[in-house]
Amino acid sequence: MSAVDYRQSGVNIDAGNEAVRRIRALARGTYTPGVLSGVGSFGGLFALDGTVPEPVLVSSADGVGTKLKVAFMAGVHDTIGEDLVNHCVNDILVQGARPLFFLDYLATGALAPDVVEQIVAGVARACRENRCALLGGETAEMPGFYQAGEYDIAGFIVGIVSRSAIIDGSRIEAGDQLIALPSSGLHTNGYSLARRIAFDVLGLGVDSYVDELGATVGEELLRPHRSYLAAIEPLLAGGRIRGMAHITGGGITENLPRTLPEGLHFSIDRGSWTIPPVFAWLQASGRVDDAEMFRTFNMGVGLILVCAPGDVDGVLRALEAAGERPWRIGEVVPAHG
Amino acid sequence: MSAVDYRQSGVNIDAGNEAVRRIRALARGTYTPGVLSGVGSFGGLFALDGTVPEPVLVSSADGVGTKLKVAFMAGVHDTIGEDLVNHCVNDILVQGARPLFFLDYLATGALAPDVVEQIVAGVARACRENRCALLGGETAEMPGFYQAGEYDIAGFIVGIVSRSAIIDGSRIEAGDQLIALPSSGLHTNGYSLARRIAFDVLGLGVDSYVDELGATVGEELLRPHRSYLAAIEPLLAGGRIRGMAHITGGGITENLPRTLPEGLHFSIDRGSWTIPPVFAWLQASGRVDDAEMFRTFNMGVGLILVCAPGDVDGVLRALEAAGERPWRIGEVVPAHG
Numbered sequence: 001m002s003a004v005d006y007r008q009s010g011v012n013i014d015a016g017n018e019a020v021r022r023i024r025a026l027a028r029g030t031y032t033p034g035v036l037s038g039v040g041s042f043g044g045l046f047a048l049d050g051t052v053p054e055p056v057l058v059s060s061a062d063g064v065g066t067k068l069k070v071a072f073m074a075g076v077h078d079t080i081g082e083d084l085v086n087h088c089v090n091d092i093l094v095q096g097a098r099p100l101f102f103l104d105y106l107a108t109g110a111l112a113p114d115v116v117e118q119i120v121a122g123v124a125r126a127c128r129e130n131r132c133a134l135l136g137g138e139t140a141e142m143p144g145f146y147q148a149g150e151y152d153i154a155g156f157i158v159g160i161v162s163r164s165a166i167i168d169g170s171r172i173e174a175g176d177q178l179i180a181l182p183s184s185g186l187h188t189n190g191y192s193l194a195r196r197i198a199f200d201v202l203g204l205g206v207d208s209y210v211d212e213l214g215a216t217v218g219e220e221l222l223r224p225h226r227s228y229l230a231a232i233e234p235l236l237a238g239g240r241i242r243g244m245a246h247i248t249g250g251g252i253t254e255n256l257p258r259t260l261p262e263g264l265h266f267s268i269d270r271g272s273w274t275i276p277p278v279f280a281w282l283q284a285s286g287r288v289d290d291a292e293m294f295r296t297f298n299m300g301v302g303l304i305l306v307c308a309p310g311d312v313d314g315v316l317r318a319l320e321a322a323g324e325r326p327w328r329i330g331e332v333v334p335a336h337g
Numbered sequence: 338m339s340a341v342d343y344r345q346s347g348v349n350i351d352a353g354n355e356a357v358r359r360i361r362a363l364a365r366g367t368y369t370p371g372v373l374s375g376v377g378s379f380g381g382l383f384a385l386d387g388t389v390p391e392p393v394l395v396s397s398a399d400g401v402g403t404k405l406k407v408a409f410m411a412g413v414h415d416t417i418g419e420d421l422v423n424h425c426v427n428d429i430l431v432q433g434a435r436p437l438f439f440l441d442y443l444a445t446g447a448l449a450p451d452v453v454e455q456i457v458a459g460v461a462r463a464c465r466e467n468r469c470a471l472l473g474g475e476t477a478e479m480p481g482f483y484q485a486g487e488y489d490i491a492g493f494i495v496g497i498v499s500r501s502a503i504i505d506g507s508r509i510e511a512g513d514q515l516i517a518l519p520s521s522g523l524h525t526n527g528y529s530l531a532r533r534i535a536f537d538v539l540g541l542g543v544d545s546y547v548d549e550l551g552a553t554v555g556e557e558l559l560r561p562h563r564s565y566l567a568a569i570e571p572l573l574a575g576g577r578i579r580g581m582a583h584i585t586g587g588g589i590t591e592n593l594p595r596t597l598p599e600g601l602h603f604s605i606d607r608g609s610w611t612i613p614p615v616f617a618w619l620q621a622s623g624r625v626d627d628a629e630m631f632r633t634f635n636m637g638v639g640l641i642l643v644c645a646p647g648d649v650d651g652v653l654r655a656l657e658a659a660g661e662r663p664w665r666i667g668e669v670v671p672a673h674g
Binding site for chain 1: 373380381382383384385386391392393394395396397398399400402403405406428429431432434437438440441442444472473474475477479480481482483487489491493494495496500503529
C-alpha cells in the first residue's frame with residue numbers, strides 16, 4: 001500500500017490555484033464603483049452607498065441547461081458565460097431591477113485552466129456589457145461527477161430597484177397591450193428537445209450546414225442568449241411598463257401568465273411575427289405540435305412588455321430609438337372572456 | 338419517424354413543476370421580515386429597510402464537493418443542505434456579515450421530487466437556523482449530465498455588514514492571539530482523499546462500523562458542516578475580533594494566511610488540541626504525511642479568530658458562554674521572524 005495524496009485522488013490544487021489566478025484577473029475587469037476590492041477574500045464585498053431610495057434587492061439563480069452539451073460538442077466555451085449572465089440579468093430586469101453583481105459556480109471533473117479561462121472570459125464580458133460586477137464564484141473540481149471535458153455552471157445575480165419602482169404586474173388591466181422583443185435564437189431553453197431532433201432524429205453534427213438556417217447546427221444552437229437591459233433600462237423610470245415576462249423554459253405559454261394578476265389572461269396574435277427559421281426547422285424535423293413548440297421554445301420572442309393602450313406608441317418609439325425591433329404581439333384579456 | 342416531445346427527450350416538466358411546488362412551501366418557512374413575498378416570480382425580492390448604516394453586501398458562492406458522493410452511497414439527502422448553507426454562512430461571517438438571504442442551484446439527470454424535497458428540506462432547515470431567507474433557486478433537469486440518482490448543488494448567499502464593522506484583518510499585529518473553534522468533522526473538504534482512503538484503500542462501505550470512530554463510515558463522513566454564526570454574532574459589534582478564517586479547502590495552511598496582512602505569518606501549537614479520531618484514522622489508513630493532512634483537512638479546527646492579547650480572555654469567556662469550546666491555538670508572528 002503506497003501513500004495516498006490529494007493529487008492521486010483526482011484533485012489538483014495547483015491547477016485550481018492557477019484557474020483562480022486567471023479568474024481573478026478577469027473579474028477585476030468587471031469591477032464597478034460599488035466593489036470593495038482588496039478587502040478580505042472569503043466573500044465579495046459590495047457597498048450600497050448612494051444607490052436608490054428604499055432599496056430592494058432582487059436576486060435570481062440560473063443555469064445554462066443542456067445547451068452546454070452543444071458547447072462541449074463544438075469545443076466552444078466562451079459564449080456560455082454570456083448565456084448565463086444575460087439570462088440572470090433578464091430575470092431581474094422584468095421586476096424592474098438593474099444588476100449590481102454576479103457570482104458563478106463552475107464544476108468540472110478535472111480542471112483545465114484554459115477551458116476555465118474561456119468560460120469565465122465569457123462571464124466577464126457579459127458582466128461588463130451589463131455593468132455588473134463579477135464579485136466572486138466557486139470553481140469546483142469533482143472527480144467522478146462529470147464526464148471528461150464536461151462541466152456544469154450556475155449563476156447568481158443580485159440587482160437593485162427602488163421599492164416604488166418594482167414592476168410586479170399589479171397595475172395590469174384587461175385591454176393592456178403586449179409588446180414583444182425578438183429573441184436571438186433558442187436562448188437557453190428547449191435544448192434537450194432541440195438536440196434530440198438535430199443530432200438523433202436528423203443525425204447531424206455541430207458542423208453540419210443547414211440551408212434553412214444559413215448556418216451550421218453548432219452556430220445556430222450556440223447563439224448567445226441576449227440581454228434586454230440596454231433596451232429596457234431607459235423605460236424603467238417612467239412607470240409605463242406595467243409588467244414584463246422573460247420568455248424562458250415553458251415558453252410564452254407558461255411565462256407570460258406569471259406577470260398577470262389573477263383573473264386576467266392573454267391573447268397572442270400568431271400572425272404578428274414571422275417565427276424564425278430555427279423553430280420552423282425543428283418543428284418540421286421533429287414533427288412537434290404547435291402547443292409543444294410554444295411550451296418549450298421562445299419561438300422568436302425573448303421578452304414581452306405589458307403597457308396601457310395609451311403608452312404603446314411611446315414605448316414602441318423608445319424601443320426603436322434604442323435599436324430594437326419591437327412589435328405588438330397581443331393584448332391582456334379577461335380570463336373567462 | 339414518430340413525433341418527438343419534451344418528455345421523450347428526457348425532461349419532465351410536470352415533475353419539475355411538482356418539485357417547484359414543494360420547494361416553494363419549504364422556502365416560505367424560512368422567510369424573514371425583509372422578504373417581499375408574492376411580488377412577481379422571476380427573481381426573489383428582499384427589502385433593505387432599516388438594516389445597518391453604510392450597508393455593504395457580502396456575497397459568496399459554494400458547493401458541497403464530493404461529500405455528495407457519500408450522500409449518494411448512503412441514500413441520505415437531508416443534510417447536504419446544511420453543509421451548503423452553513424459553509425456559505427461561515428464564509429461571509431468571517432468578514433463580519435450576518436446573512437440576509439440564500440439561493441440554491443440543484444442539477445440532476447432526472448428530477449425525483451422526493452429527493453429534491455429532502456435536499457431542499459435540509460437547505461430550508463439550515464436557513465431557518467441561521468435566520469436567512471431561502472429567497473429562490475433553480476432546479477435543473479439535465480439528462481446526460483449526471484449519473485442516475487446523482488446531482489450537484491451550489492449555494493449563493495448575500496449578507497450585510499456596516500462598512501465600519503467589516504472584519505478584514507487590517508488591524509492584526511504581530512503578537513495577536515489565535516483562538517480556535519472546533520469543527521464538527523470533515524465539514525465539506527478533503528472528500529476526494531477521504532473517500533479514496535475509506536472506500537478504495539480500506540475497502541469499506543458507508544455502513545461499515547469503524548471502532549476508532551465509534552460510528553459507521555457514512556455517519557462520520559456525513560456529519561454536517563456546522564455554522565459559527567450563533568457563537569460569533571454576539572462578538573461582531575465590539576471590534577475585538579481583528580480577523581477570522583474559515584478553515585475550508587486548503588486547511589489551516591492556506592486559509593489562515595488569507596486573513597493576515599502582508600508581512601505577518603502564524604505559529605500554531607499543534608499540542609494545543611487533540612486531533613479528532615477521524616483525521617488520525619484517515620492519516621494512518623492512507624499513510625498521508627502531516628503537511629498533506631493540514632493542507633487538505635481542517636484537522637478539527639473549523640474557525641480561527643485573531644484577537645489582541647488583552648482581548649483573549651474576554652473573547653474566550655464570551656464564546657464559552659455561547660456554549661462553545663474554544664482554545665488558544667497559536668499566535669501571529671512576523672513573516673520572517
